[in-house]
Amino acid sequence: MVTVRAPATSANLGSGFDVFGLALGRPADVVRVERAEETTIEVKGAGSQYVPEDPAENTAGVVARELDAPAHISIDKGVRPSSGLGSSAASAAGAAVALNECYDRGLTKRELVRIAAEGEAAVSGEAHADNVAPAILGGFTAVVDDEITQVDATISLVACLPETVVSTRDARQVVPESVSRDDHVRTVGDAATLTAGMFRDDPELVGRGLRDGAVTASRTSLVDGFDEVRDAGLTAGATGVAISGAGPSILAVCREDDRTAVAGAMLEALADAGVDARAYQTEMGRGATVANR
Ligand code: HSE
Numbered sequence: 376m377v378t379v380r381a382p383a384t385s386a387n388l389g390s391g392f393d394v395f396g397l398a399l400g401r402p403a404d405v406v407r408v409e410r411a412e413e414t415t416i417e418v419k420g421a422g423s424q425y426v427p428e429d430p431a432e433n434t435a436g437v438v439a440r441e442l443d444a445p446a447h448i449s450i451d452k453g454v455r456p457s458s459g460l461g462s463s464a465a466s467a468a469g470a471a472v473a474l475n476e477c478y479d480r481g482l483t484k485r486e487l488v489r490i491a492a493e494g495e496a497a498v499s500g501e502a503h504a505d506n507v508a509p510a511i512l513g514g515f516t517a518v519v520d521d522e523i524t525q526v527d528a529t530i531s532l533v534a535c536l537p538e539t540v541v542s543t544r545d546a547r548q549v550v551p552e553s554v555s556r557d558d559h560v561r562t563v564g565d566a567a568t569l570t571a572g573m574f575r576d577d578p579e580l581v582g583r584g585l586r587d588g589a590v591t592a593s594r595t596s597l598v599d600g601f602d603e604v605r606d607a608g609l610t611a612g613a614t615g616v617a618i619s620g621a622g623p624s625i626l627a628v629c630r631e632d633d634r635t636a637v638a639g640a641m642l643e644a645l646a647d648a649g650v651d652a653r654a655y656q657t658e659m660g661r662g663a664t665v666a667n668r
Contacts, residue, residue: 376409377477381469381663382513383454383655384461385534385626386505389587389617390565392550396509396516399460399534400660402453406435406469408446408477414439420452422462434463434494435470441490442482444474457540459624464506465663467494472511472663484511484662485523499543506620513662515573528573530581530659533627533638534619535604537645537652541597546621549597554589562589582614582628591618598622600648604641611640631658 382403388395404420414430430436435448448470454462471487471494474480482490491507504523508516514527554562569584571577595601598618604625605616612633619626629637638654645652 376407377473378405378407378666379469379473379476379663380405380666381465381472381510382660383534384464384506384509385459385619385624386461386503387590387617387620388569388626389585389591389615390562390569391517392587392590393503393505394517394519395566395569396461396505396518398509398513398660398662399532399655400657401655402460404453404462404465404469405451405666406466406473407449408470408473410477411445411447414445414448416448416450418450418452420450422455422457423452425456426450426452426466432498434467434491434498437494437497438467438470438490439474441493442471442474442478442480444478444480446474446477455536457542458536459541459618459620459622460534460536461506461510461620463498464491464495464510467491468507468510468663470494472665476665487511488523489521501543501547509662511662514659517570526570526573528659529576530573530578531629531631531634532657532659533608533613533629533634533641534655534657535625535627535638535641535645535652536655537599537623537650539599539623539650541622543621546594546597549593550590551593558588562587578614578628578630585615585617585626585628587617594618594622598625599650600645601625603648604644607640607644608637611636613637
């Protein structure tokens, strides 16, 4: 039996739509695998009633098939589905790392990202590695086609998770097909600023790079209270606030000393908007890690 802890992740980070992602210290899924004749899946934990246990429809099941590694897979969901925090990616990443270990496949982490992305693609129909890359490699990742850049960074974060759901399909439909030259120039600048901030562990630069004029504006109407929550977070000391993935979670970057105040202000703004939510006060974290075997 192999047990792996696989973290929640936040994709896009404002200026890096479909490219950037980071691993959070928490929450996380715990994935246990045990060799078996055929793959079976059992899911418990946060939102488990919405996660299919049919191996053909579960990212972890598709990963087992791709690795030719049948197993009994037990998933304890810490990352709620449809949260914008990489829920299915956490399960895919956890399964990929656990099955690689269990079956002594010897694949590299980057090879496992490709396998986990297949799991995501088979289940969601879209092959984005912007969540599975940080879920396996940890830290900050930039994914373009098959090329992955990874940086370990230490940045304090607040992830607010509203008790609402945003469909990724809906959130993708509202994204404009093209952007103006001015928006393109600003986005390149913001993305470069964010990347430099990751190399320097600098929350000012990372927060500034969360700005985005190209995609976020088209999605704010899907995330109840986003404008108010962003303003509240920034006023309380956040250096930047963005929609996490396709939403509804909202990610703030801040200095460690400001984290509690930022979380409190964001939750209060969500409550004022009539949205129940919880906040994870955390920091950038490691990729999927074998806990025991
Ligand atoms: N980058 C995707 C989106 C979500 O914002 O639609 C995560 O793959």
